Amino acid sequence: MAARTVIELDSVRKAYGDGTVAVEELSFAVREHEVLALVGPSGCGKSTTLRMVNRLVEPTSGRILLNGEDVTTADPVALRRRIGYVIQNVGLFPHRTVEANISTVPALLGWDRKRTRARVSELLDLVGLPAATYAKRYPHELSGGERQRIGVARALATDPPVLLMDEPFGAVDPEFRRHLQTEFAQIQAETGTTVILVTHDIDEAARLGDRIAVLSRGGRLEQVASPLAVLAHPASDRVRDFIGDGSASRMLALAQVQANDLESADRIVQPAPAPVRLGARLTDAFEAVAALPGSAMGRVPVVGESGSIFGSLTADGILGALRRAADAAAADPGAAIAQDAREDATEDAVQDEPGREPAV
Numbered sequence: 062m063a064a065r066t067v068i069e070l071d072s073v074r075k076a077y078g079d080g081t082v083a084v085e086e087l088s089f090a091v092r093e094h095e096v097l098a099l100v101g102p103s104g105c106g107k108s109t110t111l112r113m114v115n116r117l118v119e120p121t122s123g124r125i126l127l128n129g130e131d132v133t134t135a136d137p138v139a140l141r142r143r144i145g146y147v148i149q150n151v152g153l154f155p156h157r158t159v160e161a162n163i164s165t166v167p168a169l170l171g172w173d174r175k176r177t178r179a180r181v182s183e184l185l186d187l188v189g190l191p192a193a194t195y196a197k198r199y200p201h202e203l204s205g206g207e208r209q210r211i212g213v214a215r216a217l218a219t220d221p222p223v224l225l226m227d228e229p230f231g232a233v234d235p236e237f238r239r240h241l242q243t244e245f246a247q248i249q250a251e252t253g254t255t256v257i258l259v260t261h262d263i264d265e266a267a268r269l270g271d272r273i274a275v276l277s278r279g280g281r282l283e284q285v286a287s288p289l290a291v292l293a294h295p296a297s298d299r300v301r302d303f304i305g306d307g308s309a310s311r312m313l314a315l316a317q318v319q320a321n322d323l324e325s326a327d328r329i330v331q332p333a334p335a336p337v338r339l340g341a342r343l344t345d346a347f348e349a350v351a352a353l354p355g356s357a358m359g360r361v362p363v364v365g366e367s368g369s370i371f372g373s374l375t376a377d378g379i380l381g382a383l384r385r386a387a388d389a390a391a392a393d394p395g396a397a398i399a400q401d402a403r404e405d406a407t408e409d410a411v412q413d414e415p416g417r418e419p420a421v
């Protein structure tokens with residue numbers, strides 16, 4: 062059964078007051094529990110698109126549906142309480158502690174102190190910042206990366222079904238960025254939140270996105286598909302230009318060693334080299350093959366979970382695996398834009414807009 066559509070943009074256009082057309086005839090759907098990475102060059106309308114979903118920007122025409130309900134007719138404040146929003150510079154309230162920042166929306170909803178405190182503690186654990194150390198700190202007493210994590214914790218405080226993230230890891234250095242991305246992927250898998258992630262970084266999109274939507278200037282949708290499909294089969298020259306070099310190594314990181322990529326274990330030269338695991342990323346398999354001594358004749362053993370040998374893999378096998386993965390991604394019907402079943406909104410979670418003092 063096709064996944065339920067949570068957010069749908071239908072022929073959305075945004076022309077700003079000065080005549081700049083930021084988004085033109087944009088249509089795509091986001092499915093429940095997925096991370097849709099919205100990518101494209103600077104100025105192509107990513108932030109505008111995101112901000113139209115929570116009505117920080119009003120579309121000029123077209124419809125945006127959240128669980129089948131037209132957001133342009135919804136009360137913007139109530140809407141923003143149902144949608145988490147994380148931005149690059151986080152927008153934490155500087156004069157409030159971490160605990161008070163995370164409690165902003167629960168307080169607006171009248172949660173009692175015990176429930177709020179328990180939730181704050183749970184969220185701080187989730188983002189790896191223990192309450193005992195961090196709850197009473199102020200934003201200026203945190204590193205940039207820690208502030209970013211508190212921004213994520215705050216956006217998740219009331220478990221909103223939808224999270225909009227605009228370059229959430231943009232302000233941190235590459236190494237820590239990678240760490241935050243891994244952490245975010247774990248949190249998202251745990252919470253199942255439906256996410257639109259804006260990034261100009263194709264690697265971040267490939268790593269975190271279940272699907273990638275590529276925009277070009279003027280907010281035109283060039284392609285929406287799985288990361289492998291976008292990398293292996295860019296739909297246009299604009300997508301190809303945006304991706305740039307390095308598609309093969311990115312694809313190696315996304316695809317995995319499968320049983321049908323293997324040859325017989327009989328051909329492994331003894332003593333057998335260190336094995337690769339079935340299901341390992343092709344990058345790891347490639348590195349293992351590249352590091353083989355000449356005596357191994359370019360062949361690594363492949364083992365299952367239990368350590369038993371399934372077969373052997375060569376550089377040709379890896380290439381075949383890459384082709385197989387690319388073809389499968391291109392043929393995946395799930396790569397098409399979902400237009401199916403819209404169900405009524407049932408969520409009662411709310412989320413306020415970070416960076417603005419709540420109207421109490």
Ligand SMILES: Nc1ncnc2c1ncn2[C@@H]1O[C@H](COP(=O)(O)OP(=O)(O)OP(=O)(O)O)[C@@H](O)[C@H]1O
Nearest residue numbers: 077079081083102103104105106107108109110261
């Ligand atoms: N308030 C505004 N008034 C007029 N033009 C605007 C306004 N906000 C954005 N724009 C223009 O709309 C276009 C899209 O901007 P937007 O911020 O959505 O792009 P983006 O893809 O998020 O860019 P970046 O990756 O650089 O953040 C740009 O040409 C920008 O100059």
